[in-house]
Amino acid sequence: LxxxxxxxxxxxxxxxxxxxxxxxxxxxxxxxxxxxxxxxxxxxxxxxxxLHLKEFKKPENFEAVLALRSAFNEELDRLKKEGVIKNSLECAIEVKEKALRENLVEELLMVSFVGVAKERLSETPAFTLFKAPFYKCPRCWRFKS
Structure with missing residues (x-):
């Protein structure tokens, strides 16, 4: 910072x-x-x-993270058009690839929860979308309460 x-x-x-x-x-x-x-x-x-850094390197799986984000946004648009959800914060996501799970998926995709939940919304080869399992927090608007 x-x-x-x-x-x-x-x-x-x-x-x-x-x-x-x-x-x-x-x-x-x-x-x-x-x-x-x-x-x-x-x-x-x-x-x-x-900052005493010799060089800045892009993470090795950065392209995979961008591909995940692109696929997520396409699926999110489809769910919005169908009227299933209103925004990405209503979603929980389970990422299939283990290397991508360790990144900041929750912040990058702006979802409320990373993991498995009860109500499945859609499934793709890369991830599964669920309805966020908690209640909406009035302060941060994420479904974490």
Missing amino acids: LAVASQLCYFLAPILTHTIEEVLEHSQVLCAFLQAKDVFDLRGINILEK
């Missing part, structure tokens, strides 16, 4: 000078990371070098 915040400060400083100045006033950690006293001291930094 520090890397993201530093890049945002650097790129938005010419446009939102006073806002970035306030950000730097309230975040001593960010000032230390950027080595800047105020908005006018900001300069571009190499994040990978600053």
Whole structure:
């Protein structure tokens, strides 16, 4: 998050000078990371070098995750057109491939639950969709209560 915040400060400083100045006033950690006293001291930094990373590699199964997301969105559209569900948060998903289960499937697909539930909505070769087994949380809108 520090890397993201530093890049945002650097790129938005010419446009939102006073806002970035306030950000730097309230975040001593960010000032230390950027080595800047105020908005006018900001300069571009190499994040990978600053975080002591030699190179950034894409996860090996990233293409598989994108394919899963594409197939999920197609199936979700079909279920919406049929009137079975209104949005992805009403779904639970069981992913068939074990390597994909360990990724952030719940956040990436914006479903409420990853696992098996009672009411099956549809099944594809890659995953099975279920109706979310819990009640809707009024704070986060996910079916987790």
